[in-house]
Amino acid sequence: MMERLFFGAVATVLIFSALMAVGTRNLVRAVLWLGLTLATTSMFYIMLHAPFLATLQLILYTGGVLSLMLFGVMLTRRSTEQHGVEVHNESNGQRRALPIVAVAVGLIVTAVGRTDLSTATPAAVSPETREIGQRILGTHLLAFEVLSVLLLAAMVGAIVIARRKDASLEGKDDPRDRAAALPGSRLSSERET
Amino acid sequence: MGLESYVLIAGFLFCVGLYGILTRRNAIGVLVSVELLVNAANINLAAFAHFGRGLDGQVFVLFTTALTVAEVVVGLALVILLFRRRKDILLDLANGLKG
Amino acid sequence: MSEHILSVIVASPFLAALLIMLVPGDRHGPIRVLGFVGSVISLLGAIYVALHYDQARGGMQFGVVYPFIPRFGIDIRLAADGWSVALLLLTGIIMTAGSLASATLTNRPKEFYILLLVLVAGVFGVFVCQDLFIFFLFYEIAVLPMYLLIGIWGSKGKVAAAGPFKAVWRDLDVGGKEYAAMKLTLMLLVGSAAILVGMFAIYFAAGGKSFDMIALAKTHFPRDMQLWVFPMLWLGFGSLAGVFPFHTWSPDGHAAAPTAVSMLHAGVLMKLGAFGVMRVGMIILPEGAAAWAPVVGAVAALNVIYGAVSAMSQKDLKYVIAYSSVSHMGVVMLGAATLDTDGWNGAVYQMFAHGIMTGLFFALVGLIYERAHSRWVPSMGGFAKVMPGVAAFFTLAGLSSLGMPGSAGFVAEFLVFAGAWKSGNILWAIPAMIGAWVTAVYVLRATKMIFWGDGPSHEFHDLHDAKRVEWGALWILGTCIVLFGCAPRLVLDFIGTATGEYLPAIAKAAASIAPVALEIVK
């Protein structure tokens, strides 16, 4: 009974915070609401005997993703000033999004209802974190390594994309001057002729 | 609590995220919503892992989490780029390409 | 020599095209000579084949097989039967005349000749190819260059959109050369798609081992399959043969096309369609052919009279001739539908005769257009005074088209009518004959309006008769019309040899099957 109540409370918070995250008009608050959602999720993890995941969730998401997002919000803040409105996270198209989402909810409810999940019983013993590590370094070692490449590529790419300006070379006004300075760039030098 | 409760909650969360993607005008708002989608999947995975489907579920959660981080990084970079180009990040205003 | 002669015929235009590619584009002389030589070699090859074809033995001769994709049973099999001989001759003649007729072309002749030669190589290939798949490939090669040939060197007719659909028609640029080229290509490709489907249905029904047409012709296919595959082939090939209602590319296409292309297209290319219906559809699927023959014949009869009546009210000269082609191709299809010796002989002979006749027509129209800068018949008149030679040849072509004895057209039409009557299809023959009479009406009307009467008016100040090589084209074709009209057996014997071989199987099938309507009811 207690468990059920607790679950209900967590679930309510989870869904409510999620709704707020997609509903609130202040972007900073939305990100914060997302943080609450993610944090609440870690409660679920604990209930599901996955403490490692819960920890990861709190650190990586709340610590990493959330701050990244807030960063993003700050960096793009100027827009709100230009638009002259403080609230800058309006929604639109709710009228057409709602039916779809409603149907999706219905579908999930139906699917869950029609699928016999009651036979599934919780595992007797909670797995140890070490086992997870073994898996990662075993079967999923390749995926893990690929993941590292992915993260590297994402970082490099993100930096190069988001960098304000190519300092010296692209600081010049006329791209043709640049091009002329580049012996390797035949394309541009030929065009001038 | 039964497995179906978790799956249902995850489903709801997924739908909320979907709603967010469809409605948020702000690109970062959309990123937030995408997080909800992945989070919903994660809850599912953790629940299934707990309910006898094996540890791989939890491993999967690890990977998705990492992927999400990478995704957010890239997403934010793109948003910033968009902001540089257009001085705003409202998605419905970024419709120069169409037809 | 003998076993490779067909390869020589097919390859020589290709080679000429390749050589032309090496010539700088501004050196028109060598390009023309190369184009002409390429065509003449093919013509000589065709004559060689005609001389060395053993009629007593009959059947496929000069056979040669080059393996291509053995895994799917696709080989390049070349061989000629009596039909091939006739049509090789036709193609050689038309191409030779066509290359002469386009000697005055100055706009990018290099590309023009390359495309023209590639096209003609495809045509030769179709006529001698005995592998269904390669047959189809050659068919496509023959059809596709048409797009550029019309698009680049074409001209715009005076067909203004009018009436309630003006806006739509203008939206599509109806009447323009781009429109014509596009329509032609697309319609023919829709046809190709149907052919493709039919082709593979045949291939798989025969066990999926080989595309060898001779072997396929000996295979017996299930009746149900024949019943639905034949119409695919009929309409597929028929779209090129101008079968109603898929003929509509033809007037616009021919009208927009440059002279040599019109000549080749109406003269040879449309025959590919009819040839395909007979060679692939009827011979390989005799029961399907027999069951569908009434429909094919009825549509063909409609074609004849419909084309003729449409031609009557055209005011653009090229449209007149183009619709006349539609009408005459109806005669070919009618002959094919008779499934009768005379009908089939007539059908193939009509391919031959109409090829030469319409080749001459388009050559003349080209000459007139070049000098008059107009194709608008009502504005012309009295041209015979300044271009008597053109007038004479135009009359000759007209006489052949209306089936005047002494011209090749008569032999063909007569055989077809006789075949239709013999096979008991009087209801096809009568409209077709009336169509032939309507031909007389519009051809002579056009002749009268263009060449006879007072004139020419001041608008046409630089008219003059044909010149130098143009005479060559006219004389070649004109001579052929008379020669093959007076001595039809020169070609007809070849055709008869092949017909005699193919027809018994079809007759047997025809005896065993009811017309398609009844079959479907069953």
Place this chain on the structure above:
Amino acid sequence: MSADLQPLMLDALLTGGLLLLLIADLFIKDEGKAVLADLTALLFGGLFAASFFLDTSGTAFSGAYVGGAWPLFFKRLFFGAGLLTALASRGFVAERFPRRQGEFYLLLGACVLGMSLLPGAQNLILLLVAFELMGLPLSLMAAYAKTEDAKGQDRDGAEGGLKLYVVGAASTGITVFGLSLVFGMTGSLEFTGLAAAPSSPLLTLGMFLTLAGMSFKIGAVPFHMWVPDTYQAAPTPFVAFLSSAPKAAGFAALAAVFLRGFGGAAEAWVPAVLTVTTLTLVVGNLMAIPQSNVKRLLAFSGVAHIGYMLIALAIGDAEATGVLLFYLAGYTVTNIGAFLVVNAVGGRDADVEIPLFNGLSRRSPGLAACLLIFLLSLAGIPFVVGFWAKLYVFLEAWRAGLWWLTLLGALLAVVGLWYYLQIAYAAYIRAPADDRTQPVRLDPRTRLAVAVCLIAVVGMGAWPAPFITNALDAAAVFLK
């Protein structure tokens, strides 16, 4: 361990090469960075060549990765695409973002690495990670344009990249959620384990969510809408890459999940795939008709091609899969070639409208001929590879009883010809504009890339037998 790495030799070499590239980037001055393109090209070329000598069969990482003919076919495809892209990008990249060249090639390499790991992956995690490794760099490269662009060039790069990203991110979310359900219903992340599970609504839901999420990458309708926008905005040499190799990778992923994993539950997903196929064919072809921007036109035409390939996927047996591989190979070389020509002709213009091609045959006859052949191949005209590809697909469809798709496909192929010919018409028939009468200048590397594509298109068209045999052999793993 060495035996364990054998199937991953090429990928390991690629990773190593990428790291070297990264290091080299640090030591090369800005003025000389263009050489990185050549290094990348060398890397891909070497890998492509090596793929013919190295034995990459076997199993690695406890069965997480299985080598053999199937992944090898894809690897060659990806390396080839990478090679062509690197060759053709050099001039463009060096001109437009001279200081950020190294990163571009790094991203390209990372993307190829992700793709090359996809076909051999045996479980969902590796598949997903590789899929993302392919996907994220694509978004980045699509947006790889100058941030401040006074001339208005690449003005929409960010928008195009972001669109790819947003749809991609949503699709990833959907995929992951779908996979979570699949995992829940099957209890397995291995493809071999997926087949065993009993059917249930949640599994079906998961399956469809996965299908939808993955269809985004190949650009099947209705998940295709990012395609034209991104193609239009992104750097053209990159679009050549984006339009070809990732599609192949997407098909590899779909084949892995649906043919290998859910092959037994075909009756559940095949109707959905057929629906998507039909939609893709129709919408792709129809929407290409009114396009006046060549890149958009080719984008929609690419969508249409995906439809043809989906036919083969829906049939799903070894032979059809082989045909799919052949189609992918032919499509890749043709499409890359076409986009490279578009790049050359479009030059600096932000929007490559059809009139830019006017009179191309007079300006640069050779280039025009190449373009024509690529277009004909895309349209499926005999003697070029596109013809055989379409033909095989139609044959397979016919054999599998999908005759209506054969008919629809054939008819739409005609529509396809209609819009392809619009470009050919401009190139061959219209006169060039007064200010564009000079020949189009190509840098030698682009010329080489176009030549390679041309040879491949014509070669595979003239002599398809060895290629289709190779493709059928590669697909033999799907023999039931």
Place this chain on the structure above:
Amino acid sequence: MTLVTWALLALFVPLGVAAFIGLVVPLRRTGRPAALISVAGALVSLASAGMVLAGGSAALKPGVHATVGWLTAGTATAVGVHLDGTSAWMLLVVTLVATCVQIYSLGYLHDEPPPALGRYFTYQSLFLFAMNTLVLAPNLLQAFLGWELVGLVSYLLIGFYFRKPSAAKAAVKAFWVTKFADLGFLIGLVTLYAQTGGFEWTAVTPAATFVTLMLFFAVMGKSAQFPLHIWLPDAMEGPTPVSALLHAATMVAAGVFLIVRAEPLFEQAALTRDVMAYVGAFTALFAACVAVVQSDIKKVLAYSTCSQLGYMVAALGAGDTFAGYFHLSTHAFFKALLFLGAGSLIHAVHSNELKDMGGLFRKMPFSGTVFVVGALALAGVPPLAGFFSKDLILEAMHHHGLHVPLAALAIAAFLTAFYMTRTVMLALFGTPSHAAEHAHEPGIDMKLPLAVLALLAVGAGFLGGPLAGLTGHDYAFHFTPVGGAGTAIGLVGIGMGYFMFGPAQGGAAIKRGFAPVGAFIRYGLMDRLATVAYGIMLAVGAIIAWIDRYVIDGLMNWSGWILLVLGRRLRALQTGNVQDYVYAVALAVVVFGAWGILR
């Protein structure tokens, strides 16, 4: 040389000449030399025909047959020559008249430009070949070839003055009408072929009635039977010698010859013969009526030709082949004579109109005389040629109990005599017109043919016996009441004509009374109907052409346009807003999910 060789010579020499002067352009353009070559060819042909006939009836009676396979090996579709009395005689008639006409043309067309003259003689030679092809035909197939070819040459010769719109119009009209009738020939031919596998003259088939009806339809066109006669009067646009040869003596008689030839077929078809009798008789009467009111001398003769052809057809309908054939021969001579004579007059006054003539007899006694001889022969005055053959026809009608046609023919005989007298009176006597003041006789080249033909017009009637022997019929002239009545009627007609148009200029009341009738006849009802039919045809053509462009072709255009519009509409979905794109994804996900779960 054998008979066949002579016949081939008669056949192919004109063809050779036509090809030679036709294709050797410089020669043709010199005019007169080409003309002389052509005349020489005609003479050779005539001589050959004479040699054939000289071969004698003994050789000709069984018939000489020499053929070669044309469409196929074997005799079914053969071409060649078939010589018997009928064809040998016809060959002679044709070559004789043709030679006369060609010689005459030398003078008549003296003023034409040389190229035109060359062209004219090319056509003339070609005509001789074509006509001989028809005459010598061993079967119906070759007959058809010749039949069509003479039609072609007729077209070319009518259109000789092609710069003149009326001539151009007349030429195509002649071709269209006869070609339309030829559909009957074609149908008859293919029916015969389908029934018997060949084209033999002597074929026996149950379909004979149908075949002969169809053949007769063609004859109606070629031999200008009502209502397909409409082309013949217009055909007078051609040069007068052409009218004499083609449209009086030979080509239009080809229809009659065909029926004579195909006698075995027609014998099997009683119905066809009845139809022929009535159509022929009606045409004879009708055309005679029309001839009365013509003001153009050539038109008079043209309608007279119609009328006389009606006589022949009626005789053949009565089953008396010889009567028809005999009349054909005599008519060929005197009608050619009349036309050539008229040609002389026209040549002299440069007008066809009777009102431009008058009193010419005094200026041109020779031409006048031969014209009068021809007129008398036509009117059936004994013992001129027309008398014998017309007598035979009337008697045959009587003999076979065809009284209504007989009555019609009798009235026609009266009218014939009447209108010929009128013509003679108006043209040769009476008040001379201004033009006629300066008329003078033509040269010897024109006189010579006239003399020859005049002799034949006078004497050909006595050839009936030998001709009958040659063709295997019994004939001996004997006076009968019917014949006598016919002659009497003719004489009355002459008298009437002289009364009304001679010096007396009597019968003004009759002229007034018949004025409305004349006006009606001149209205040319059939011509107008034909014009209306032509108009309808063009209108139908225009409608079909419209349908073709906007409906049939429209099918293609519309579908293309619909695709285009659909494509444009679909573009609207591609809004550029990425959330719409995601929306599409979500929609698809939901739809597929629903499908998967609720299935």
